[in-house]
Amino acid sequence: MARAAILERPGEGLRIAEVTYAEPGPHEVLIDTKACGLCHSDLHFIDGHYPHALPCIPGHEAAGVVRAVGSEVKTVKPGDHVVSCLSAFCGHCEFCVTGRMALCLGGDTRRGKDAPPRITFADGTPVNQMLNLSALSEQMLIHEHACVAIDKAMPLDRAAVLGCAVTTGAGTIFNACKVTPGESVAVIGCGGVGLAVVNAARIAGAGQIIAVDPLPEKRALAEVLGATHTLDASDPDAAKQIIGLSNGGVHWAIEAVGRQASADLAVAALRRGGTAVILGMMPLDCKVGLGAMDLLSGKKLMGAIMGMNHFPIDLPRLVDFYLRGLLDLDTIIAERIPLDQVNEGFNTMRAGHSARSVVVFD
Numbered sequence: 614m615a616r617a618a619i620l621e622r623p624g625e626g627l628r629i630a631e632v633t634y635a636e637p638g639p640h641e642v643l644i645d646t647k648a649c650g651l652c653h654s655d656l657h658f659i660d661g662h663y664p665h666a667l668p669c670i671p672g673h674e675a676a677g678v679v680r681a682v683g684s685e686v687k688t689v690k691p692g693d694h695v696v697s698c699l700s701a702f703c704g705h706c707e708f709c710v711t712g713r714m715a716l717c718l719g720g721d722t723r724r725g726k727d728a729p730p731r732i733t734f735a736d737g738t739p740v741n742q743m744l745n746l747s748a749l750s751e752q753m754l755i756h757e758h759a760c761v762a763i764d765k766a767m768p769l770d771r772a773a774v775l776g777c778a779v780t781t782g783a784g785t786i787f788n789a790c791k792v793t794p795g796e797s798v799a800v801i802g803c804g805g806v807g808l809a810v811v812n813a814a815r816i817a818g819a820g821q822i823i824a825v826d827p828l829p830e831k832r833a834l835a836e837v838l839g840a841t842h843t844l845d846a847s848d849p850d851a852a853k854q855i856i857g858l859s860n861g862g863v864h865w866a867i868e869a870v871g872r873q874a875s876a877d878l879a880v881a882a883l884r885r886g887g888t889a890v891i892l893g894m895m896p897l898d899c900k901v902g903l904g905a906m907d908l909l910s911g912k913k914l915m916g917a918i919m920g921m922n923h924f925p926i927d928l929p930r931l932v933d934f935y936l937r938g939l940l941d942l943d944t945i946i947a948e949r950i951p952l953d954q955v956n957e958g959f960n961t962m963r964a965g966h967s968a969r970s971v972v973v974f975d
C-alpha cells in the first residue's frame with residue numbers, strides 16, 4: 614500500500630488515497646519515491662486543458678530508492694538511488710535507433726491492455742499511470758527504461774528536479790541547440806525550465822544570456838543562475854530591447870512558458886540565421902510561425918521535447934555538474950512540502966510566484 618495523489622475530475626484538485634502496486638514484471642522496477650517536483654505540465658492535466666484517462670496519479674519529476682526489480686532488469690538493483698524520466702524509451706523503434714529517444718512513443722514500455730494494471734485502488738479498481746511514471750505517490754512501478762541510477766552523494770530532493778525541468782532546460786542547450794561558446798541566448802520565462810536553460814547556457818559558455826520574465830523575483834533568480842541581462846516580458850518593447858542588446862537579435866531564443874505571446878517574442882528576438890526553440894506546452898490550438906522575411910533570413914523554428922534528452926547518459930552528468938558546483942539546483946527549488954499539501958503547491962504555481970515546489974516523502 615502507498616499513499617498517492619489521485620486526479621479524479623479535472624478542476625477539482627487532487628485527493629490523497631491508498632493505492633496498491635503489482636509485483637514488478639520482467640522489465641519493471643518498484644521504487645520508494647523520496648521526492649517529486651511539481652511541474653507546470655501536471656497542471657495542464659489537473660485543470661483539464663489536456664486530456665488524460667481517469668482516475669490517474671500525476672507527477673513526473675521524481676527521485677527515489679529502488680525497492681525491487683523484475684527478473685530481466687539489468688540497469689538498476691535494489692538500494693540504487695534513481696531519477697525517473699517520462700521519456701521512457703523502447704530501444705528499438707526508428708527514433709531510438711537513430712539516437713532521438715526523447716521522441717520514442719514508448720509503447721513497449723507500458724503493460725499491454727490485457728495485462729493486470731500496475732496500480733489499483735484497494736478494491737481492485739485500476740488507476741491510470743500518467744506519463745509512464747505517476748510519481749506523486751509513495752511508490753512508483755515503472756519500466757527500467759524510465760529511470761537511471763545516480764551517485765548516492767546526490768541529495769534526492771535536488772535529484773528529483775533533474776527528472777523534468779532541468780533535463781528539459783539543460784538538454785535544450787546541450788542536445789537540441791548545441792550552443793557554441795560565445796553565442797547569445799534569450800530565455801523567455803524563468804520558471805524551473807527557464808532557469809535551467811539559463812544555468813546550462815552559462816555552463817556551455819554562452820555569450821549574452823538574456824532572461825525575460827514579467828516577475829522581478831524570477832528575474833533576480835535568473836541573475837543568480839547566470840543571466841547577463843534581464844528584461845520585463847510584459848514590456849511591449851521587449852523584442853526591440855533584446856535586438857538592441859544583442860546587436861541585431863540572438864542566436865538562440867528559447868521559449869519556456871507555453872504561451873502564444875512568449876513564443877511570438879522568441880521568434881521576434883532572432884538574429885539572421887537564429888533559431889527559436891519552443892519548450893512550453895502551449896494551448897492545443899496555438900500556432901507559431903515564421904514570416905517570408907524570416908525564412909529569407911535563414912531563421913529556424915523547432916520544438917525540443919524534454920530537451921531531446923538521452924537521459925541515461927545526461928542525468929548522471931547533470932548530477933556530476935551539481936556535485937561540482939556548476940549546476941545550481943538549490944536556487945531553483947523554492948519550497949519543500951509534504952504530499953498532503955500538494956494542492957496548495959499547485960495553487961502557488963497557478964499564482965506564478967515560486968520557481969519549483971518539491972513534495973518530499975519520509
Ligand SMILES: [Zn+2]
Pocket residue numbers: 652653654655673674777778
Ligand atoms: Zn514536467
Ligand SMILES: [Zn+2]
Pocket residue numbers: 702703704705706707708709710714717718719
Ligand atoms: Zn523507441
